[in-house]
Structures are given as C-alpha cells and as structure tokens.
Amino acid sequence: MKALLLVAHGSRKESSNQEVAQLSSQMQRLVNEKFDFVKHGFLELAEPSIPDAIDNCCQQGATHITVVPYFLSAGRHVTEDIPEEVEIGQKNNPNVEITVSSYLGAQDEIAALLVEAAVYAQGGR
C-alpha cells in the first residue's frame, strides 16, 4: 500500500496549517491509483510531526511512503532537517520503504505558474 506524505514547515498561524491540510485533500483527489492515500505532516510548530505522520501512514497499512517537501528552496530544512526527521520515522518503522521526492521549488513548472498568476492579475491582458 502506497502513501504520499506532504511535509510542510508548520506555522503558529492555524489558518496556514489548515491550508496544508486542504492541499493534501486536493492531492488525495488527484493521486488516482498512483497512491492509496495522502497524509500531511509538519517539520515544526504544528502537529503531526514527520515521525508521527510516518507512524500514522504505517498504521493505515502503508508499505511505501513517498515524502514530498512543500518548500520553495533547498535550504537547511530540505537538505538536513527533513531527512533527519524521516530517519527517525524509518527507525520506528523499519519495514516501510520511504522515499523523499524533490521539493516543490525544484519543479520546472513553477516559473510558468508564477507567470500565469501575473497574467491573471492584470486581467489576462
């Protein structure tokens, strides 16, 4: 059973954490047969933590988890902190196979999305 785990930074502002939960619901509608379910977790300031989210995935029957970092740049959070938290989850669940994907900001399509936002703001002119 394959799980997709969206990992965000986490915020003191509950509405920002809610945006992440909504995004993971949107993703759930898009994964089709590629993943059996989508969950989300936070690096800090909000729950569930990454290790807790990995536990949750395993309790729901995941044998493979793909972690997707919802981050814009390859800063310390992406290069060090997320791998460390994932490692804790892996140690607690030695039989699950965990893969970490590239972070959002590394996706080529971001440039086009930003241009699209700008075009829309000027009324599609």
Add this chain to the structure above:
Amino acid sequence: MKALLLVAHGSRKESSNQEVAQLSSQMQRLVNEKFDFVKHGFLELAEPSIPDAIDNCCQQGATHITVVPYFLSAGRHVTEDIPEEVEIGQKNNPNVEITVSSYLGAQDEIAALLVEAAVYAQGGR
C-alpha cells in the same frame, strides 16, 4: 511598458537567493509579449529590497508593474509586509501602476505539481 516583479522572502544563504534569480530568468523566457521584462526583489535578508526593485523597474521604463509573491501561504508576509513595501515603492514612483497578484501557494495547479514530484520519485510507477 510592463514589468513582472517576482518577490521572494530572501535568505542568509546566498544559493537560495540565486535560485530566485534563476527562476526570474526562467520566467523571462516565458512571458512572451505579456510582459516586457522580469525582475526580482526580496522582502528581507537580501538585495534588492522591494522598493529598490520597483525603482529599478521604473528606471527601465515600466509604466505597469505586476508583483508576484513567491510564497506558499497567506501569512503575515503576504497579507501585510509585501503590501507595505509595495506602498513605499508606489509613493516613490507615483506615476507607475502597481498590481499585486495572488501568491504562488494559492495556485490550483500546486496540488498536481506535488503529486507529479511524488510519482517521479517512485520512478513513475
């Protein structure tokens, strides 16, 4: 003359700021006739600041500037800080028309991009 101004948070890590500069170059190649040029600016920790970037756009002949926030959630930076900085740029350049677009995280396509990153990480299975 229409300018697109990409606004990022800014980082102490120079490579993260460089990622933003590269992204703005990528956008430059995508804007076609929609915008005459693309520039970038930072909210904090890096140069140019938003007011300086607005000055630069105006010096290069911009009559309209569309500011695109490269941010994932509608936190204080997006709702308060960017509008305040844009207002300073507007006061310094009263004749330019400035529009702020929605932030990156508000784009519907983000969910699909994240799913795509996850599918790619598991080898397209």
